[in-house]
Amino acid sequence: MExxxxxxGGAGFIGxxxxxxxxxxxxxxxxxxDKLTYAGSLANLxxxxxDSRFHFVKGDIADAxxxxxxxxxxxxxxxxxxxxxxxxxxxxxxxxxxxxxxxxGAWVVLESARxxxxxxxxxxxxxxxxxxxxxxxxYGSLGESGAFTELTPMAPNSPYSASKxxxxxxxxxxxxxxxxxxxxxxxxxxxxxxxxxxxxxxLIILNCLDGKPLPIYGxxxxxxxxxxxxxxxxxxxxxxxxxxxxxxxNLGGRCERRNLEIVDLVCSVVEEYFPAARNPSMAKGGMKExxxxxxxxxxxxxxxxxxxxxxxxVECELSWRPSLTLEEGMRKTIGWYLDHQGWCEQVSxxxxxxxxxxxxx
Ligand code: NAD
Ligand code: TDX
Numbered sequence: 445m446e447x448x449x450x451x452x453g454g455a456g457f458i459g460x461x462x463x464x465x466x467x468x469x470x471x472x473x474x475x476x477x478d479k480l481t482y483a484g485s486l487a488n489l490x491x492x493x494x495d496s497r498f499h500f501v502k503g504d505i506a507d508a509x510x511x512x513x514x515x516x517x518x519x520x521x522x523x524x525x526x527x528x529x530x531x532x533x534x535x536x537x538x539x540x541x542x543x544x545x546x547x548x549g550a551w552v553v554l555e556s557a558r559x560x561x562x563x564x565x566x567x568x569x570x571x572x573x574x575x576x577x578x579x580x581x582x583y584g585s586l587g588e589s590g591a592f593t594e595l596t597p598m599a600p601n602s603p604y605s606a607s608k609x610x611x612x613x614x615x616x617x618x619x620x621x622x623x624x625x626x627x628x629x630x631x632x633x634x635x636x637x638x639x640x641x642x643x644x645x646x647l648i649i650l651n652c653l654d655g656k657p658l659p660i661y662g663x664x665x666x667x668x669x670x671x672x673x674x675x676x677x678x679x680x681x682x683x684x685x686x687x688x689x690x691x692x693x694n695l696g697g698r699c700e701r702r703n704l705e706i707v708d709l710v711c712s713v714v715e716e717y718f719p720a721a722r723n724p725s726m727a728k729g730g731m732k733e734x735x736x737x738x739x740x741x742x743x744x745x746x747x748x749x750x751x752x753x754x755x756x757x758v759e760c761e762l763s764w765r766p767s768l769t770l771e772e773g774m775r776k777t778i779g780w781y782l783d784h785q786g787w788c789e790q791v792s793x794x795x796x797x798x799x800x801x802x803x804x805x
Contacts, residue, residue: 446471446473447471447472448472448473448474448518448520448521449466449473449474449475449521449524450475450477450520450522450523450524451466451476451477451526452476452478452505452524452526452527453477453478453484453505453525453526453527453577454474454477454489454500454526455476455484455485455486455489455500456488456526456530456640457483457530457634457636457638457640457643457673458526458577458634458673458677459476459484459526459527460488460489460638461636461638461673461676462526462677463476463498464492464677465674465677465681466677466681467492467495467498469681471497472521473497473499474498474499475500475501475514475520476498476500476501477501477505477527478500478501478502478503478527479502479504479527479545480502482640482794482795483529483531483640485790487787487791488638501514504545504549505525505549505550506544506548507552508552508555508556511552511556512556512559512560515557516560519560521572521573522573522574522684523553523557523573524575524577524684525550525553525575525576525577525611527550527553528545528546528549528550528607528608529541529542529545529604529607531604531642531643531800532581532604532605532744532801533800533801534604534642534801535602535604535607535801536602536745536746536802536803537801539607542603542607543607546607546610547607547610547614550610550611550614551611554574554614554615554624554626561574562622573625573626573684573689574615574618574624574626574627575626575628575680575683575684576611576612576626576628577629577631577680578612578628578630578631578692579605579608579630579632580592580630580631580632580633580669580694580696580751581601581605581608581748582598582600582605582608582609582612582630583597583598583599583600583630583751584598584599584600584601584605584748585599585748585751586749586750586751587750590752591753591754592630592694592752593694593756594691594692594693594694594757598612601746601748602746602748612628612630615627615628616628616690616692619689619690620690625690626690627683627684627687627691628692629679629683629692629693629694629695630692630694630695631671631694631695631753632668632669632670632696632699632751632752632753633670633671634670634671634673635670635671635672635773635777636672636673636674636776637673639673640791640795641791641797642797642800644668644703644706645710645777646781646788647659648707648710648711649710649778649781651797652711652734652737653718653782653785654725655723655725655726655729655737656725656737656797657737657738657739658707658711658734658737658738659739659799660704660707660738660740661703661741661743662740662742662743662744662747663740664702664740665702665704665749666703666747666748666749666750667703667750668701669696669697669698669699669700669752669753670699670701670706670770671695671696671699672766672770672773672776674768675768676695678767679695679764679766680695682758682762682763682764683695683758683764686762687761687762688761693757693762694757694758695753695755695758696752697753697766697770698753698755699766699769700750700752709770709771709774710734710774710778711734711735711737711738712734713774713778714734714778715733715734716775717778717779718782720732720733720734741799744801745801745802745803
């Protein structure tokens, strides 16, 4: 029997890329369960909607009755939990939704999976997997040197990362206590097609196109470790197929950059595709170069200074490595945003790229 993957949050950025990668790389049936919050959209899944192996259910992962029903109906061989509130700035403005989805929702999915899994015949029980998708932000902030390993103690600094850390602990506890075959992945910053424009890279791309200020929090010296989303998704499939249960795996591309370097790279690649001199929005503001739009703004409260993933475990144990460099991934990403400006309009009905997450703001 072919595998069935229940993909929660599959209408969001990483989830929809994962659905595409899983349909292409495996014969699995894919069932997406997604609440379609501001960050999720059926527009992200339009090209796979007609695939006979694809099914979509709209719903909340914190709705225990619904999750139980979906699991009983589709009988997944694995659950991949992407569903989450994912934006740090929004977690500063209002943490409640982060607790509801990232903590309570993740627990509901674990508990429903456990009830289903415990009644499975032994072969299906052994091969069942629960993959909890998490972030490097659970480890907190690094100084100038060093990198997060799977043994780094958790020290989350934002309501978002605290909520993700809680779910990671529950996934671990469900393995230790009940034997549920859970695995956690902690990945660094993703970028690529379908990322909601509140995140740094798509925001900078779209503001360049519109000749709007490029907001740089603090001094722009904060460091993030970047990974192209399809490489992350291929890594997740690898962990799902060959990862050891009860373990966590750090995924990252050894690609640390200061935010200012990212903004400069975006400006130079946008320039290649759509020179500022030919952009009417730039001419209107009297601007000649995209880099002139850079604007330093008030820092994010509790802003983590540096993240860096040490991916040695997944490289050595599972032979996973990213395939694209940052420059290659950035060209693909910017090309995609230029070709999909209608998508940007469609998903941005309630969000106008305003500043979010200032405590007194
Ligand atoms: P996203 O915000 O783009 O998508 C989240 C998806 O979850 C959306 O489709 C949304 O509708 C859905 N969702 C939210 N609440 C839900 C609920 N209660 N029930 C059902 N569906 C719900 O997020 P993303 O960037 O794709 O991140 C996906 C996962 O990967 C998250 O768990 C995030 O913590 C993790 N992660 C993200 C990154 C990154 O750089 N974006 C890096 C590491 C880990
Ligand atoms: O306008 C901006 N200006 C700016 O300087 C925005 C939106 C961000 N930033 C800075 C803050 C961060 O140092 O850029 C960096 C990246 O910010 P985000 O895109 O908000 O990502 P980050 O806070 O690093 O978190 C992301 O990576 C880890 C995802 O949103 C999380 O879901 C993931 O877990």
